Amino acid sequence: MGLSLFEGLTKSLAMTVLSEIGDKTFFAAAILAMRHPRKIVLSGCLSALIVMTILSASLGWAAPNLISRKWSHHITTILFFGFGFWSLWEGFTEDGEAEELAEVEAKLSADWKAEGDSSKSNFKSDDLKKQQRPFLTQFFSPIFLKAFSITFFGEWGDKSQIATIGLASDANPLGVVLGGIIGQALCTTAAVLGGKTLASQISEKMVALSSGVLFLIFGLQSFLSEAEIS
Template sequence: MDQLGSLVGAFLLVFLAEFGDKSQLVCMTLSARYRPLPVILGAVVAFAILNVLAVAVGSVASAWLPRSAVLCVVALLFLWFGLQSFNAEEDDEDGSPAVSGKSVFLSALIMLFFAELGDKTQLAVMGLASTEPAVPVWLGATIALVATSLIGVIAGRALMRYVSVVWLHRASGVLFIVFALYAGSEAFLLLL
């Protein structure tokens, strides 16, 4: 993919996978209790840091490992995430940790950072960054996470009456499988 294709691909993959996921529900819950601006700022900082970590690990892996091996791992990872997305249920917001109330910004940042650390989308960003240019992948993934957080803050639970989270997870599953097929075909061509 080219730079714009990498950015759009990362955005679509992460946006569909995170829409209705725990990070969006955390933003909904926090913004229902507190002012939205610190929640949004906390989410932006948390996601930017998480995506830098994911892109860095993915880029290092691509530099040290043979491209065909990286592509095979990425293809299997994306295929697994794609298949798992079809089994996704509606997320339960009651499992969200309590907010200290002292600093909404820090609470949102810390809560979202640890909730998303090692999450499927962070691993997906890592995989994409191992095969695509790092900056567009980081930018696309971060914009997607910020967008889902903004939607969570602005639209809240009213949106979920019209959009099925299960169908959004299925759409992300299809996208993960498409990326798996793309990475697998690239690995196959390198092995020829």
């Protein structure tokens, strides 16, 4: 059990770091931290990533209970190989870093412009505005909710989420959760503290190639190992 926990933690940690560095949510955290308090941005982004990691690992943990252990193991192996070749293809053929950074900047700039126009046209009293605020914003900062929602929906259906589901179905789910949370904390903290300068200096090509090699190693290891059929 201990070895399985450690194996799940290390695999999840390595996969998370290589998947999240230079990702859209990484750029979003870096850019948001340039305009808003870093602590609030960090707490919002990290909360979303922790929730997403737990949800993904829970789905992976439930998978062997829905289908046979043998089939879930084979599906996980195929996913690892698929993501490995996908990442290598992205690394060799795409110049995704500038495109993703520009896309995130454009999205956030449009949101900020819309917020600015809205605030200029709104002359209601503070008490009236407070009464009309959405329920969640009565308890959470709008900046926190924005960072949370951008990160959560940005990660939904992402390669790293699906890989976490597959990893949790074939490794210790608790180890996968712990490794994922540690990895997310490291990447998000680096994005928030390093800002756009750090994000723009990251080599997306090298990250994609490294993650591709890592996924292929996981796939090969999964292919060579026998699924434990209980």
